[in-house]
Amino acid sequence: MRTNQSPTLPDFLYGTAWKEDRTPALVELALGMGFRGIDTANQRRHYFEAGVGQGLAAAYRAEIVTHGDLFLQTKFTYRPGQDHRLPYDPAASLTVQVAQSMASSLEHLETDYVDSYVLHGPASGYGWTDADAEVWEAMRKERDARRTRLLGVSNVSLEHLEQMAAADPEPPTFVQNRCYARFGWDREVRLFCRERKIIYQGFSLLTANPEILHHPLVMGLATRANATPAQIVFSFARTIGMLPLTGTSSAEHMKQDLASTNLVLEPDAVQAIESLFG
Numbered sequence: 032m033r034t035n036q037s038p039t040l041p042d043f044l045y046g047t048a049w050k051e052d053r054t055p056a057l058v059e060l061a062l063g064m065g066f067r068g069i070d071t072a073n074q075r076r077h078y079f080e081a082g083v084g085q086g087l088a089a090a091y092r093a094e095i096v097t098h099g100d101l102f103l104q105t106k107f108t109y110r111p112g113q114d115h116r117l118p119y120d121p122a123a124s125l126t127v128q129v130a131q132s133m134a135s136s137l138e139h140l141e142t143d144y145v146d147s148y149v150l151h152g153p154a155s156g157y158g159w160t161d162a163d164a165e166v167w168e169a170m171r172k173e174r175d176a177r178r179t180r181l182l183g184v185s186n187v188s189l190e191h192l193e194q195m196a197a198a199d200p201e202p203p204t205f206v207q208n209r210c211y212a213r214f215g216w217d218r219e220v221r222l223f224c225r226e227r228k229i230i231y232q233g234f235s236l237l238t239a240n241p242e243i244l245h246h247p248l249v250m251g252l253a254t255r256a257n258a259t260p261a262q263i264v265f266s267f268a269r270t271i272g273m274l275p276l277t278g279t280s281s282a283e284h285m286k287q288d289l290a291s292t293n294l295v296l297e298p299d300a301v302q303a304i305e306s307l308f309g
């Protein structure tokens with residue numbers, strides 16, 4: 032069981048989606064390469080959370096990390112985002128579903144608390160609903176019971192965040208969103224987060240933005256820094272205040288992604304990348 036105080040926020044989160052049977056080995060590899068933040072979800076459709084727990088256990092046994100070295104984040108996912116492998120009783124109230132999903136996550140991850148618990152996505156794409164308010168209240172109860180230190184929301188629009196803020200003065204600690212360069216790298220949501228000291232976690236930084244990776248500006252910056260375009264994107268993301276995620280399955284890319292934390296971009300390069308496509 033994980034009993035130590037959790038560490039400060041890592042520079043990178045290692046994402047565990049879509050890895051299926053390779054999940055335990057890739058989690059152990061990522062920790063061996065130096066990642067200290069793990070992102071998962073109790074959503075068997077896209078994540079093998081119990082496999083994350085197996086990878087963590089292997090890393091503890093191999094003395095790669097201790098429990099207290101890690102930042103662990105998982106998510107509650109509504110029924111429509113799940114397949115038949117549910118971590119809760121779908122007939123139960125949302126409040127009970129959150130409690131059951133959290134209990135199952137803690138069992139999968141072999142811990143008695145996580146560092147961050149995230150609502151995977153609001154119930155509706157069009158606003159913050161009563162269902163979201165109920166789930167958020169249940170998540171707060173999990174936090175108050177110390178089964179998570181912090182709370183977050185994912186896949187949210189500015190409208191969701193504004194309505195959430197109107198309903199509840201306490202902001203989430205994290206927003207986790209897919210980050211498209213063509214929408215100014217989610218500019219509106221990032222600004223909202225910056226004003227309220229919410230930490231913005233960006234995912235799909237590479238896969239959502241192939242036009243950036245092939246852009247002459249980014250390729251030129253990469254050549255001059257003796258880096259890869261992917262490293263430029265991660266360095267840029269961090270410089271504008273994001274906590275980036277990577278879900279790479281390659282040891283070489285893990286090394287490169289972590290090494291991007293040492294890259295320094297000039298302010299004019301950052302501004303140029305930020306306004307390339309929107």
Ligand SMILES: NC(=O)c1ccc[n+]([C@@H]2O[C@H](COP(=O)([O-])OP(=O)(O)OC[C@H]3O[C@@H](n4cnc5c(N)ncnc54)[C@H](OP(=O)(O)O)[C@@H]3O)[C@@H](O)[C@H]2O)c1
Nearest residue numbers: 046047048070185234235237261276277278279280281284
């Ligand atoms: N909240 C949500 O709804 C949500 C949705 C999606 C994802 N996520 C989280 O975010 C994590 C990351 O997902 P993602 O969408 O960003 O995609 P991803 O799974 O990280 O995929 C990134 C792609 O970029 C490649 N890549 C990584 N590092 C690279 C490098 N240095 N150079 C070249 N290619 C590189 C990877 O290929 P290789 O494997 O060959 O390196 C992979 O094809 C997920 O695992 C999950 O934890 C959350």
